[in-house]
Amino acid sequence: MSRLSQFRLASPVDTTTYGEYHVTRRADDPRPLYRFTGRITEDGPTGFTPRAGRYHLYAGWFCPWSQRVTIARALAGLDDVVSVSYVDNVRDGRGWAFRELYGPDPVNGFTLLREAYEATEEGFDGHISVPTLWDRATATVVSNDFKGIGIDVGTRFRHLAEPLVVTYPERHRDEIEELDAWLGPAVNYGAAAAGRPGPDGARARAALLDAFATLDERLATRRYLVGSTVTEADIRLWVTLVRYDVGPNAHRAINPGLREYPHLWAYARDLYTVPAFRDTTDFESFTVPGAEVPDWHAPAARPPA
Numbered sequence: 001m002s003r004l005s006q007f008r009l010a011s012p013v014d015t016t017t018y019g020e021y022h023v024t025r026r027a028d029d030p031r032p033l034y035r036f037t038g039r040i041t042e043d044g045p046t047g048f049t050p051r052a053g054r055y056h057l058y059a060g061w062f063c064p065w066s067q068r069v070t071i072a073r074a075l076a077g078l079d080d081v082v083s084v085s086y087v088d089n090v091r092d093g094r095g096w097a098f099r100e101l102y103g104p105d106p107v108n109g110f111t112l113l114r115e116a117y118e119a120t121e122e123g124f125d126g127h128i129s130v131p132t133l134w135d136r137a138t139a140t141v142v143s144n145d146f147k148g149i150g151i152d153v154g155t156r157f158r159h160l161a162e163p164l165v166v167t168y169p170e171r172h173r174d175e176i177e178e179l180d181a182w183l184g185p186a187v188n189y190g191a192a193a194a195g196r197p198g199p200d201g202a203r204a205r206a207a208l209l210d211a212f213a214t215l216d217e218r219l220a221t222r223r224y225l226v227g228s229t230v231t232e233a234d235i236r237l238w239v240t241l242v243r244y245d246v247g248p249n250a251h252r253a254i255n256p257g258l259r260e261y262p263h264l265w266a267y268a269r270d271l272y273t274v275p276a277f278r279d280t281t282d283f284e285s286f287t288v289p290g291a292e293v294p295d296w297h298a299p300a301a302r303p304p305a
């Protein structure tokens with residue numbers, strides 16, 4: 001029997017017994033809900049040094065924030081340096097769990113991701129989220145802050161692996177973060193909000209479509225958002241684009257589809273041809289039942305980088 005097959009799986013999702021997932025705690029608790037923000041640094045105070053085989057990424061196929069990190073990991077050439085596994089796509093009150101679909105937790109044999117948090121902080125009562133970066137050496141969670149994890153994965157392991165592309169180059173960091181300050185609220189968080197009824201939904205929808213129009217114009221003459229190669233800016237945008245027409249816009253409640261913005265749509269398809277993007281995408285994990293899936297394989301004419 002293989003080692004993995006000895007690891008247990010969580011019982012099926014059962015909201016009758018466990019309720020819906022939510023976080024309960026005192027209103028005056030000042031601690032952040034996402035409270036693990038450790039960083040990988042060679043000589044930092046945390047001691048989370050970059051070593052091959054030391055870290056494990058708990059991710060979710062459905063989750064755009066996880067996919068940012070799995071794309072960054074692939075582009076950084078870290079397949080053999082930072083391991084990854086996936087929680088189930090659905091949860092009950094116990095939070096994210098390891099089930100049959102994607103297999104057991106290969107590192108700790110936990111059945112619930114909660115166990116990783118409780119091993120790090122007794123009685124943990126914040127959010128249990130993916131992505132979560134786990135440290136084998138200290139048997140604790142390093143971080144569940146997707147931004148820090150993505151940047152560290154893209155920058156801290158360069159001495160251990162040859163990157164396919166440097167996704168967070170120093171000379172472009174300011175521009176990447178400037179874009180993020182705009183696209184984060186308007187697109188990454190805005191897409192979900194834009195599908196909702198009411199004035200807040202209408203505001204989010206206007207901001208989202210405005211951002212799409214501006215991006216379409218920008219991408220008419222340049223292949224990537226920043227510089228001449230794929231960067232973290234493209235990764236951050238793309239994980240939302242790939243979910244848009246089968247998630248928040250599945251019923252075309254926001255607009256007729258990404259194809260309304262031909263350059264943006266071609267840009268998204270062009271990135272889909274890159275293995276790091278394509279192989280980290282599982283449409284089934286995030287497609288609303290009955291949604292019409294656009295043709296991601298249609299050839300994309302793009303300006304040279």
Ligand SMILES: N[C@@H](CCC(=O)N[C@@H](CS)C(=O)NCC(=O)O)C(=O)O
Pocket residue numbers: 034060062063064065066127128129130131146
């Ligand atoms: N919402 C997080 C990003 C990560 C996240 O939302 N991950 C989702 C899955 S896509 C999750 O695990 N959420 C747990 C929760 O917040 O309920 C943040 O804004 O910092």
